[in-house]
Amino acid sequence: xxxxxxxxTIPLNSLALEVMKNYSAWYVKKFKELKPEWFVxxxxxxxxxxxxxxxxxxxxxxxxxxxxxxxxxxxxxxNTFITGLAESAEASDQTIMDIADHVSKNGC
Numbered sequence: 001x002x003x004x005x006x007x008x009t010i011p012l013n014s015l016a017l018e019v020m021k022n023y024s025a026w027y028v029k030k031f032k033e034l035k036p037e038w039f040v041x042x043x044x045x046x047x048x049x050x051x052x053x054x055x056x057x058x059x060x061x062x063x064x065x066x067x068x069x070x071x072x073x074x075x076x077x078x079n080t081f082i083t084g085l086a087e088s089a090e091a092s093d094q095t096i097m098d099i100a101d102h103v104s105k106n107g108c
Contacts, residue, residue, distance in 0.1 A: 011099065 012020065027034045031050060041060045043052035054060050061074045082100050085091050091099075 023040070024034055027038070027050065035050075038050035039053045041054040041057065042048070042050045043054055047054065057074070065071070078100075082096060085099070086096055
């Protein structure tokens with residue numbers, strides 16, 4: 001995932017990993033193959049082209065949020081996750097900075 005022109009590793013819990021595995025299986029069923037360069041949020045109405053990204057993540061997030069009955073902005077998830085991770089003491093400061101794509105503790 002690219003954030004601010006860099007790349008970040010986004011860890012997945014077991015549920016998110018299972019969802020992505022199921023999504024991968026769906027891709028194989030729909031497109032007869034799966035390529036690592038394909039996009040999760042693909043272009044088209046309805047989304048049909050895995051080689052092109054959606055043009056508006058905001059629209060995709062709104063649809064996903066509505067279907068899941070979730071409220072909040074996408075960025076709120078990131079902030080909640082990073083705060084929870086920091087408060088849990090389960091990750092080092094360096095790990096948290098890597099996930100948050102920060103170069104220092106103050107986020108600069």
